[in-house]
Amino acid sequence: MLAYLHSFQSEWIKRRHSAATWLTVLGAALVPLIVLCYRFYYFELLAAQNASADIWEQLYNRSWQYMGFLLLPMGVILITSLITQMETRSNAWKLLHITPQRLTTIFFAKLTVILVMLLSFFLLFNIGIYLTGVLPALLVKEVPFPTEPFPWLKYLYGNGTFLMACLPIVALQYLMGLQYRNFIAPLGVGLGLYIVSFIAFKWEYAYFIPYIYSILAFIDGMHQTVRPVNIYLLSAGYFVGFSALAYILYIHKKEKG
Amino acid sequence: MFQGFCRENSRYHTTGLFRVPGRPIFEFHHQHAFMKYCVEVSGLAYQFGKGDPVLRDIQLQVPQGAIYGFLGPNGAGKTTTLRLITGLLRMQAGSVQVLGQSFPRHRLDILRQVGCLIESPAIYEHLSATENLLVLQRIYQCPRSYIADALQTVGLAAVAGKKAGQFSLGMKQRLALAMALLHRPKLLILDEPTNGLDPNGIIEMRELLKKINREQGISILISSHLLPEIERLATHIGIISKGRMVFEGSLEQLSGLRQQVQGCLLDTTDNTAALQLLSTYEICVVTDTGRIQLPALPVAAIAELNTHLVQRGIGVYGIQPVKNDLETIFMDLVNA
Numbered sequence: 001m002l003a004y005l006h007s008f009q010s011e012w013i014k015r016r017h018s019a020a021t022w023l024t025v026l027g028a029a030l031v032p033l034i035v036l037c038y039r040f041y042y043f044e045l046l047a048a049q050n051a052s053a054d055i056w057e058q059l060y061n062r063s064w065q066y067m068g069f070l071l072l073p074m075g076v077i078l079i080t081s082l083i084t085q086m087e088t089r090s091n092a093w094k095l096l097h098i099t100p101q102r103l104t105t106i107f108f109a110k111l112t113v114i115l116v117m118l119l120s121f122f123l124l125f126n127i128g129i130y131l132t133g134v135l136p137a138l139l140v141k142e143v144p145f146p147t148e149p150f151p152w153l154k155y156l157y158g159n160g161t162f163l164m165a166c167l168p169i170v171a172l173q174y175l176m177g178l179q180y181r182n183f184i185a186p187l188g189v190g191l192g193l194y195i196v197s198f199i200a201f202k203w204e205y206a207y208f209i210p211y212i213y214s215i216l217a218f219i220d221g222m223h224q225t226v227r228p229v230n231i232y233l234l235s236a237g238y239f240v241g242f243s244a245l246a247y248i249l250y251i252h253k254k255e256k257g
Numbered sequence: 258m259f260q261g262f263c264r265e266n267s268r269y270h271t272t273g274l275f276r277v278p279g280r281p282i283f284e285f286h287h288q289h290a291f292m293k294y295c296v297e298v299s300g301l302a303y304q305f306g307k308g309d310p311v312l313r314d315i316q317l318q319v320p321q322g323a324i325y326g327f328l329g330p331n332g333a334g335k336t337t338t339l340r341l342i343t344g345l346l347r348m349q350a351g352s353v354q355v356l357g358q359s360f361p362r363h364r365l366d367i368l369r370q371v372g373c374l375i376e377s378p379a380i381y382e383h384l385s386a387t388e389n390l391l392v393l394q395r396i397y398q399c400p401r402s403y404i405a406d407a408l409q410t411v412g413l414a415a416v417a418g419k420k421a422g423q424f425s426l427g428m429k430q431r432l433a434l435a436m437a438l439l440h441r442p443k444l445l446i447l448d449e450p451t452n453g454l455d456p457n458g459i460i461e462m463r464e465l466l467k468k469i470n471r472e473q474g475i476s477i478l479i480s481s482h483l484l485p486e487i488e489r490l491a492t493h494i495g496i497i498s499k500g501r502m503v504f505e506g507s508l509e510q511l512s513g514l515r516q517q518v519q520g521c522l523l524d525t526t527d528n529t530a531a532l533q534l535l536s537t538y539e540i541c542v543v544t545d546t547g548r549i550q551l552p553a554l555p556v557a558a559i560a561e562l563n564t565h566l567v568q569r570g571i572g573v574y575g576i577q578p579v580k581n582d583l584e585t586i587f588m589d590l591v592n593a
Contacts, residue, residue, distance in 0.1 A: 010395040017383045017420075086381070095379035095436070098343050099396045100368040256345045 007101055007109035015113060020082035024121045027075045031066045032128025035059065039136060046136045046143045055133055055146045060158065061222070063129050068162055068218035073197075073211060076118065076166045077173055077190035083114050084177025085186070097256040107178075107250055111243070114170055122159050129155075158221060164232045165213035169194075171242030172210060178250050207231050210238045293321040294354075295444045295476045296342060301351035303337055311337050312500045315351065319444075319478050319493070324470050326491030327480040330591055334500040335480040336376060339448045342478075343373050356443060369397070372437030372475075373446045377453075378429045379436075382422030386413050386432050389421055390439055397440040407435040411465060427458035431465070438469065445469070447479040451486060463490050484587050498591035511586065519585075521559060523549040524575030531571050538562070550579065 015021050039046060049055055087093045096106060130150065137145040169190070176186035190211075197212035201219075206212050207227055213235045219225060301315035312334045319325040329335050340346040342353050344364055353360040355367045380389050390404040408414045411431040416424070421432055430450055437445055447466075451459045467490065469475050481487050487494060494511050496504040504511070525531040528549060535542050535549070540562075543550040554562070559576060566573050 006395050006398060010392050013388060013392050013395065014381055014384070016388060090379060090381045091377055092379040092381060094340075094345055094373075094375050097345055098368060098371075098373045098375070099393065100365045101396060102365070254347050 003101060003105050004109060007105045008112050011109045011113045014086055020079050020117060023079055024117050025124060027071065028121050028124035029128055031063050031071060032132045035062055036132045036135060050137055050144050050146050053148050055148055056151050059129050059133050064218060068214050072162060072166060072214050073169055073194050076169045077194065079117055080114050080170050080173035081177050081183065081186045084174055085183045088181050103251050107247055111174060114174060122163060126155060161217045161232065162214055164235050165217040168210035168235055168238035168242060171239045171246065175242055175246035178246055207234060294318045295321045295356050296478055297354040298342065299352055301341060303341060303349050310500060315502055317495055317502065319476060321476055322474060323493045324477045324491045325493045325495065326487030327478060327495050328484060328487050329482060329497035331482055333497045335497060336448055339375060339446055339480055343446060370443045371446060372442035374433050374437045374450055375448045378433030380421045380429055380432055385418050385420055387417045389432060390436060393436055393439050399440045403439055407439045410438060411435040426453050430454060430462065442475060445475050445477045449480055466490060496590050503590045519579045520553050521551040522577040522579055523551055525566060526572035531566055534566060534569060
């Protein structure tokens with residue numbers, strides 16, 4: 001356990017100043033920034049919106065509309081690939097594999113970094129949504145602070161579903177990142193699968209496509225949809241399956257760098 | 258083929274029984290003055306896929322405290338051998354003992370005491386020199402002060418906060434060496450660390466390695482295809498060619514081969530007459546340098562030949578023995 005913590009600390013240092021870190025911060029800030037600009041563009045509606053009883057629901061739906069449908073899957077593909085490919089780009093797999101660490105420790109430490117980055121992304125995104133509601137009140141005297149209390153539980157539940165929805169993407173991108181020795185291949189396959197999901201989301205069996213769940217999570221959040229299976233269970237199943245496959249392939253790799 | 262030194266077991270210890278007439282049976286223990294090895298490889302063989310074997314029966318012993326130059330032309334199998342020793346490739350045949358322990362069984366224990374630099378420097382260019390070392394410090398859990406010490410040792414203390422991506426190749430090599438040295442290993446395994454360096458960088462790296470070996474007592478296993486480089490640095494040499502070890506011994510032993518006389522160069526006042534005389538003795542000579550090159554002959558025969566030449570009125574103003582240069586020895590070994 002201690003070795004795993006040390007390994008995680010080491011992996012966490014590697015993400016400093018990296019493109020993955022910038023992507024996490026900027027990606028999380030982008031949609032709230034757009035929503036904020038949009039709100040200021042319709043300046044005359046600001047006061048009424050902040051005074052309305054469902055201001056947080058409005059902001060949540062508006063923000064997740066862009067995020068869940070488009071940016072989240074792409075962001076997850078990019079962040080996972082960037083973190084995993086860090087060793088390849090730095091020619092550092094051999095360095096990592098001659099450190100006194102078990103391969104299992106390395107595998108799970110890297111996966112944990114990706115998941116923690118994903119959690120940071122969600123956290124920053126929610127802070128962003130909160131600021132889109134509060135900032136107009138702070139900056140404009142006539143705009144009141146939202147009277148409705150912040151619906152923590154609804155937000156937490158909503159975020160949880162989106163987080164579950166992206167786990168298959170994390171696992172499959174991680175698998176490909178560990179297998180391919182270049183950045184473009186996992187990225188290309190990931191984006192390809194996402195485009196397929198985007199095209200096929202109205203298909204009756206679309207819920208079997210591993211990259212589709214964040215789209216479905218958004219649709220299900222907006223409308224009551226009855227599906228023959230629980231997509232979150234399916235998503236968790238894909239995550240466990242892909243992760244197990246990634247682990248087996250990684251452990252049995254003949255060349256370690 | 259030249260013979261290297263006789264391999265000794267690292268712990269050569271014999272026990273035997275002998276009978277002294279009129280006395281009871283005595284037991285004697287005889288312990289040779291033995292040499293300790295920090296790397297012992299035997300019977301190592303490897304092949305990629307179903308292709309030809311790239312390594313065949315590699316035997317290699319690195320004495321403790323030595324700088325062991327692992328020499329061979331490109332594609333001879335140096336990197337594959339080092340990758341097998343460090344566990345980057347899965348072993349197919351043979352055994353590897355590092356610091357007295359079997360590598361496959363005690364991988365983590367061994368790696369805690371070994372520093373490696375395999376091929377091109379592996380560094381995170383988006384991190385500073387200090388951060389690169391911090392990545393490893395967390396794994397080795399060595400004191401944080403070792404980071405500054407390692408950077409000081411390789412002469413990068415002044416640029417500790419600079420991003421590694423802005424470093425020159427020489428600086429990157431030194432940073433990679435600092436990363437290998439961080440946890441104060443007992444053994445350094447370096448694969449062609451001078452590749453791509455300019456002459457000044459090569460000299461700096463060489464002096465640095467000598468200093469580390471001298472001051473910190475770290476054994477070094479270094480591979481290279483550059484004979485002069487290894488000659489200036491190593492105390493022991495192993496030569497690999499086409500996947501086989503063709504020599505292993507100390508630098509003195511290799512230099513001993515150098516002292517073997519290859520022949521003599523003869524300078525006379527009349528080469529044509531001298532050649533005529535030599536042909537009557539059926540001595541094969543070479544004259545392509547304008548001088549007469551004789552094969553290796555006994556000293557008495559050379560003296561007699563000189564007497565005959567002078568008696569025939571041919572002035573001899575030079576008899577110069579031709580010795581093997583290291584390059585010739587190396588080429589003979591790798592082409593054998």
